Amino acid sequence: MKYQNKHLIAILVFCIVQYAESQINLITNIDGRETISLNGTWNYIIDPYETGFYNYRYGERNENDGEAYWSRTEVKNKIDRIEHGYESPYEMQVPGDWNSQKEIFEYYEGTVWYQRNFDLKHIKDNERVFIHFGAINYEAHVYLNEKKMGTHKGGFTPFNFEIPKDLLKNEGNFLVVKVDNKRHKDEIPTVNTDWWNYGGITRDVNLVILPDNFLQHYALTINQDQDIKTAIKKSEFELEGHIKLFKSVSNTAVTIEIPELKINKKIIINGDDATFHIKAKKLKLWSPKNPKLYDVSLKFNDEQIKEKIGFRKIETVGKKIILNGDPIFLRGICIHEEIAQDxxxxxxxxxxxxLLAYAKDLNANMVRLAHYPHNENMVRLADSLGVLVWSEIPVYWTIDFKNETVLNKAKKQLEEMVVRDQNRASVIIWSVGNETPVHEARTDFMKALIVKAKQLDDTRLISAALEVSNKNGLHKVDDPLGEFTDIVSVNEYLGWYGGHPNDTQTASWDIAYNKPFFISETGAGAKGGFHADKETRWSEEYQEWYYEEQINMMKRMPDNFSGISPWILVDFKSPRRNHPKYQEGWNRKGLIDNKGNKKKAFYVLQEYYSELK
Ligand code: GCB
Known part of the structure; x- marks a missing residue:
């Protein structure tokens, strides 16, 4: 990666450590471990007053408080007073948001208690048991057998807690999770977003059974310092990586095997982590055209973890984004993590x-997963389909930039995102935020996130979706943050939020930075099935015309223009969108409507992308 900025280099010199030097305790590649799924039917209590958490003096209930909702309810005598319980028909499916499962939850924001029992037999003395959550939106308190395991904040990233063995029973373990999706000014995201605040245990829940010491996470990638063209020519590559163990060891080996490449490498570890280099011959690089993944296995004592990993190099050279030594134009599309039909x-x-089949149909080679890390299924599938990914943390609009605690919350989400997905070849860009307003505190805040991202992972590009000013048709991109990102990305809605679609014909662009330039959003709303002349707002014809004009402008962009990801693949639910006829609670900028029908603009972009292919 090429830094044009001296200040950032100075900051980075002090803190460059390749790969996730993790402060968090995350276990990755859950599918590659021994697990017991806790997905399925859970009971719930809806608790808007948080009665299960606070007593009548509004003090937090203590662990032994029988009225706390993490406590069991057993009526022993008929005179017993019990005021909560987990029973049918108060049931919900996990994973899943609550809003779509029961009518009562559609607009609910607040606390819901989830409960289920599980049995766990045959755990050996030298094994550990963790509970792992793919994500819970937003704040989670986890209790097992009436004891608190821990809390987590952040609606889109994974976390796990170790369960003390003396707490586990063979049968009838009583698991309770308090989930609260209330929005707060000092959280990430903040109170104001343009998407639905789906609450609940929205991703998989697993018990993970592990040896006493185990491989917690690891990274394996192409060495970023080697010249990739020479490596391709000689068919000699260098891989590099990082391993993090749960506990320190002395003089113990981890063996990495990639049978197809005839790699079998022992890495000796002293301490709880190690970095390593491996030579590889005749390696086929991963790319959208050939998303080659290798079977990789990692052995540590009796543990063996399997992965599929692709190898590719992403960098910027001057004004271009370079994948495996060649310039690439990103034919992208933004996606929210939503199934609109339901x-x-x-x-x-x-x-x-x-979702990714729609993107492929559009001839896209890239997706921007807006505005938060999506389910791990998405990036794993992107790996195997050959779709490039922009992955983002929900530092969105006007968060509390002056607040250091908020910065730390953002850093933690960044770290959880990076550690989870650091082995996905598809992920080429970490984004530290979207449309944040330009002022000093914000720029310092965002800069700190960029430094952190580089510190965690020096093998990918960093960006953030910025804004652009328009004065009499001159589009100026000069947000000071552009100096610190690898790609300068902006959201631009000329002809929707201002001006006329025709204005694109005379628009000119002045980009202050001599680096790749990316349009991370552009789009217009249309109600699927509503047809009129093209000047009629909300008609499919307006949106089609908007895309035609935008694409004509794209064809005249400056030579650092490196791609677009229009807004957005599918209509999505948003409480901000209240036109009674055209929106009805939906942001209508989808190229596909909420019933799954393609709008006219879909075909305009599809054709442009087919020409670019
Ligand atoms: C934006 C935001 C996106 C909104 C979109 C819109 O610039 O980044 O989250 O949904 O505009 O539709 O206004």
Whole structure:
């Protein structure tokens, strides 16, 4: 990666450490471990007053408080007073948002208690048990057998807690999770967004059974310092990586095997982590055209973890984004994590399949997963389909930039995102935020996130979706943050939020930075099936015309123009969109409507992308 900025280099010199030097305790590649799924039917209590958490003096209930909702309810005598309980028909499916499951939840924001029992037999003395959540929106308190395991904040990233063995029973373990999706000014995201605040246990829940010491996470990638063209020519590559163990060891080996490449490498570890280099011959690089993934296995003591990993190099050279030594133009599309036909969060592999199949049909080679890290299913599928990914943390609009605690919350989400997905070849861009307003505190805040992202992972590009000013047709891109990102990305809506679609014909662009330039959003709303002349707002014809004009402008962009990801693949639910006829609670900028029908503009972009292919 080429830095044009001296200040950032100076900051980075002090803190460059390749790969996730993790402060968090995250276990990755859950599918590659021994697990017991806790997905399925859970009971719930809806608790808007948080009665299960606070007593009548509004003090937090203590662990032994029988009225706390993490406590069991057993009526022993008929005179017993019990004021809560988990029983049918108060049931919900996990993973899943609550809003779409029961009518009572549609607009609910607040606390819901989830409960289920599980049995766990045959755990050996030298094994550990963790509970792992793919994501819970937003704040989670986890209790097992009436004891608190821990809390987590952040609606789109994974976390896990170790369960003390003496707490586990063979049968009837009583698991309770308090989930609260209330929005707060000092959280990430903040109170104001343009998407639905789906609450609940929205991703998979698993018990993970592990040896006493185990591989917590690891990274394996192409060495970023080697000249990739020379490597391709000689067919000699260098891989590099990082391993993090749960506990320190002395003089113990981890063996990495990639049978197809005849790699079998022992890495000796002293301490709880190590970095390593491996030579590889005749390696086929991963790319959208050939998304080659290798079977990789990592062995540590009796543990063996399997992965599929692709190898590719992403960098910027001057004004271009370079993949495996060649310039690439990103034919992107933005996606929210939602299945519009059911007005719910996407949760499964088949949901990911549906969304990425639409993107493929559009001839896209890239997706911007807006505005938060999506389900791991998405990036794993993107790996196997050859779709490039922009992954983002929900630092969105006007968060509390002056507040250091908020910065730390953003850093934590960034770290959880990076550690989870650091082995996905598809992920080429980490984005640290979207449309944040330009002022000093904000720029310092965002800069700190960029530094953190580089510190965690020096093998990908960093960006953020910025804004552009328009004065009499001159589009100026000069946000000071552009100096610190690898790609300068802007959201631009000329002809929708101002001006006329025709204005694109005379628009000119002045980009202050000599680096790749990316349009991270552009779009217009249309109600699927509403047809009129093109000057009629909300008609499919207006949106089609908007795309035609935008594309004509794209064809005249400055030579650092490196791609677009229009807004957005599918209509999505948003409480901000209240036109009674055309919106009805939906942001209508989808190229596909909420019933799954393609709008006219879909075909305009599809054709442009086919020409670019
Ligand atoms: C934007 C935001 C996106 C909104 C979109 C819109 O610039 O980044 O989250 O949904 O505009 O539709 O206004």
């Amino acid at each position: 007005a719910r969060r996407a949760t499964s592999k088949s949901d990911a399949q549906q």
